[in-house]
Amino acid sequence: MRLKYDVDTKILFQIGDPLDQCCATYLHNALYEFCNVNAVNLSVPVPKGGLGDFVKAAKVIGAAGFDLTMPHKSAIIPFLDECDPASRAFKCVNHVKIREGKLIGVGLDGAGMGLSLQYEQGDIGGRHALMIGAGAVAGPIAADLCARGVKKFTIVNRTVEKAKYIADTLREIYGADTTYGPFTEEYLSQTAPDITLAVQCTCLGGGSHWQEFPHLGFVDLLPKECIAADVLYPTTTFLEAAKSRGLPTVSGKGMLYQQQLAMMEFYFGVKLGPDALAEAIEALEVAIALRGVRNERRAELASMSR
Ligand SMILES: NC(=O)c1ccc[n+]([C@@H]2O[C@H](COP(=O)([O-])OP(=O)(O)OC[C@H]3O[C@@H](n4cnc5c(N)ncnc54)[C@H](OP(=O)(O)O)[C@@H]3O)[C@@H](O)[C@H]2O)c1
Numbered sequence: 559m560r561l562k563y564d565v566d567t568k569i570l571f572q573i574g575d576p577l578d579q580c581c582a583t584y585l586h587n588a589l590y591e592f593c594n595v596n597a598v599n600l601s602v603p604v605p606k607g608g609l610g611d612f613v614k615a616a617k618v619i620g621a622a623g624f625d626l627t628m629p630h631k632s633a634i635i636p637f638l639d640e641c642d643p644a645s646r647a648f649k650c651v652n653h654v655k656i657r658e659g660k661l662i663g664v665g666l667d668g669a670g671m672g673l674s675l676q677y678e679q680g681d682i683g684g685r686h687a688l689m690i691g692a693g694a695v696a697g698p699i700a701a702d703l704c705a706r707g708v709k710k711f712t713i714v715n716r717t718v719e720k721a722k723y724i725a726d727t728l729r730e731i732y733g734a735d736t737t738y739g740p741f742t743e744e745y746l747s748q749t750a751p752d753i754t755l756a757v758q759c760t761c762l763g764g765g766s767h768w769q770e771f772p773h774l775g776f777v778d779l780l781p782k783e784c785i786a787a788d789v790l791y792p793t794t795t796f797l798e799a800a801k802s803r804g805l806p807t808v809s810g811k812g813m814l815y816q817q818q819l820a821m822m823e824f825y826f827g828v829k830l831g832p833d834a835l836a837e838a839i840e841a842l843e844v845a846i847a848l849r850g851v852r853n854e855r856r857a858e859l860a861s862m863s864r
Pocket of ligand 1: 694762789
């Protein structure tokens, strides 16, 4: 544990509202310590509409940056001096660094999945990607895949206009070859034989709810070399179907860990190798456990005061 902070300590924040379910502050502080970076991260609830005041205050105190969760991920965009085109287009910025009074924003969800795929499966350039879902994480992931050499995309979604938006944006920014369609068994089956990377980006088929992923028949039509990836973890019905076909699979856990490494590089220029992954995994698990203890104590105190 760092025992003292001094005038050189960089101050960073995690902001959002509510922050009850967030544990990024524990995680970030553990990684700062692991990398011997003289910095501290503090959780600050900032309500909707409070972003302007927070930005002014952060500049006045010389903060080095802040990461954002709901409801600020897209509201921050007008305040930024610099932002990559994909994070701006998909309105998904979750980290901001402040340098010489300028706000530089980035979304790292996409990098998390791209780095995880690369780490677990090697070079993915030249593949034809099927993006299943077109919610907040799908666009940034597709953009990161583009940057890693994936130039052909099929995007499917229940709400087809959202798939169209991603397809149009990837074409405009990266010159990618894109097509889109409905999230139906028929469309998925028609597309499957050409796909060499399938990325499941909906909230279906995983987690404690195991909400049904309705169309799994297409998995049988994917080629043997197709990588099946999912934003959810530890496993999902999609990943299980892919595994039973013998396809290589990548769960969303790596996406979560790799974002932490990308975050250290973004804020501090610290490039961590794969050996740091174990540290990120441990830090995350400790962070989740500490969040559980904190929330239990809060609930206990609340029931005692009733
Ligand atoms: N591993 C990680 O590090 C990581 C990071 C971020 C997020 N995630 C996970 O990624 C998942 C998606 O996050 P998000 O922010 O993109 O969520 P989101 O913006 O709410 O998008 C949800 C997606 O799921 C689709 N969907 C939801 N219910 C459906 C249903 N009954 N039938 C068909 N499609 C349905 C939505 O389709 P419509 O557009 O038609 O509504 C949309 O494509 C979440 O479960 C989140 O926990 C993981």
